[in-house]
Amino acid sequence: MSLLRELAARDIDALLLERRHLAAGASGRNAGFLLEGMAANYAAAAREHGRALAREVWEFTAENHARLEEALAGAGGHRRLGSYTLAASAEEERELEAAADLMREDGFPAGYRAGRLLNPRDGELDPAAAVAALAEGGRVVEGCEVRSLEGGGVETNRGDLEAETVVLATNAYTPQLLAAAPIRPVRAQMLATAPAGELVVDRPTYSDWGYRYWRQLADGRLLLGGFRNLAPEEEVGYVEEPSDRIQAHLDRHLQAMGVEAPVTHRWAGIMGFTPDSLPLVGPVPGRPGLFVCGGYTGHGMGFAFNASRRLAGLLLDGQEPPAWMAPARLAWRAPSLLS
Numbered sequence: 001m002s003l004l005r006e007l008a009a010r011d012i013d014a015l016l017l018e019r020r021h022l023a024a025g026a027s028g029r030n031a032g033f034l035l036e037g038m039a040a041n042y043a044a045a046a047r048e049h050g051r052a053l054a055r056e057v058w059e060f061t062a063e064n065h066a067r068l069e070e071a072l073a074g075a076g077g078h079r080r081l082g083s084y085t086l087a088a089s090a091e092e093e094r095e096l097e098a099a100a101d102l103m104r105e106d107g108f109p110a111g112y113r114a115g116r117l118l119n120p121r122d123g124e125l126d127p128a129a130a131v132a133a134l135a136e137g138g139r140v141v142e143g144c145e146v147r148s149l150e151g152g153g154v155e156t157n158r159g160d161l162e163a164e165t166v167v168l169a170t171n172a173y174t175p176q177l178l179a180a181a182p183i184r185p186v187r188a189q190m191l192a193t194a195p196a197g198e199l200v201v202d203r204p205t206y207s208d209w210g211y212r213y214w215r216q217l218a219d220g221r222l223l224l225g226g227f228r229n230l231a232p233e234e235e236v237g238y239v240e241e242p243s244d245r246i247q248a249h250l251d252r253h254l255q256a257m258g259v260e261a262p263v264t265h266r267w268a269g270i271m272g273f274t275p276d277s278l279p280l281v282g283p284v285p286g287r288p289g290l291f292v293c294g295g296y297t298g299h300g301m302g303f304a305f306n307a308s309r310r311l312a313g314l315l316l317d318g319q320e321p322p323a324w325m326a327p328a329r330l331a332w333r334a335p336s337l338l339s
């Protein structure tokens with residue numbers, strides 16, 4: 001939707017094909033955390049990718065938030081209350097303190113106290129409402145499944161199309177159309193409660209290296225998700241259904257937080273993970289005219305709006321997105337095998 005909006009603003013004849021309905025995928029199922037950075041904390045990201053790249057990624061996501069906030073103009077349940085990252089172990093506590101120090105040195109406004117990192121600039125949104133708010137301009141065809149991209153055309157359940165350019169904004173589902181894509185489908189589960197009578201948490205909270213997350217809506221309902229690390233072999237693939245095992249962990253966590261409000265909703269969605277946890281934005285190697293914009297590794301709210309702007313910049317103005325997003329940085333199957 002973000003990309004279609006960019007293209008429509010430039011009067012490009014673009015069509016969004018969606019096999020179910022808008023926000024049917026992860027964008028309508030997520031926790032609505034609008035965070036700066038990657039899944040890993042700043043210290044871990046700096047260790048893995050180098051400090052300069054960590055800084056660049058954090059700046060990119062800060063820009064994502066600013067641009068998205070501007071586009072939403074108060075719609076989509078957007079609030080900028082800041083977020084907490086809460087240590088779940090002594091090791092994570094040391095790491096978060098180090099992360100806060102590095103962030104401040106690099107110009108990011110992090111606070112740290114007693115195992116809790118505060119990012120005062122982070123935000124939250126109602127993701128499906130945000131998608132709806134962005135759905136202005138551009139043509140959308142719902143109930144239209146792309147079945148094949150082979151042979152130069154686009155084959156769908158509603159007929160075949162010719163397109164000069166095709167963008168796979170299909171995140172986790174990309175390998176279903178392009179088996180060579182270096183994206184892995186990973187399931188995430190959540191629950192929601194009826195309004196709790198009291199304030200349980202005043203900011204979106206992320207804990208245990210990102211494996212647990214919760215926030216409270218303005219009307220008092222609690223959203224809680226995560227725990228996939230406790231059943232990693234099960235939390236993969238394309239089954240968008242919650243499991244008893246993970247939901248029992250979520251129930252126990254709710255109890256531990258002292259929340260007595262009943263659970264009203266339980267659900268699951270599929271995230272698209274890349275080997276280096278960074279997105280894929282740009283041309284598919286060996287496939288002229290085919291592009292990808294996805295692989296957000298559980299953080300699409302924090303990346304996708306700006307990633308779409310960068311892809312539009314490439315398609316319309318020839319401006320290369322940052323090299324750390326280039327699909328060619330990762331191993332795809334040999335180009336000759338792709339078609």
Ligand SMILES: Cc1cc2nc3c(=O)[nH]c(=O)nc-3n(C[C@H](O)[C@H](O)[C@H](O)COP(=O)(O)OP(=O)(O)OC[C@H]3O[C@@H](n4cnc5c(N)ncnc54)[C@H](O)[C@@H]3O)c2cc1C
Pocket residue numbers: 017018019020021022023024025026027028029030031032033034035144145146147169170171172173177187188189190225268269270271272293294295296297298299300301302303304
């Ligand atoms: C439970 C959960 C919690 C999460 N929490 C957060 C969070 O708090 N913050 C955050 O930043 N990120 C979060 N994420 C990740 C975030 O939701 C995703 O990164 C983001 O939604 C990806 O957006 P997308 O538009 O690229 O993909 P999607 O929203 O998955 O959209 C892809 C669309 O492509 C359609 N499609 C697929 N194949 C075809 C085809 N062949 N033909 C036509 N259409 C097709 C699908 O139906 C789908 O609607 C979470 C994810 C989950 C599952």
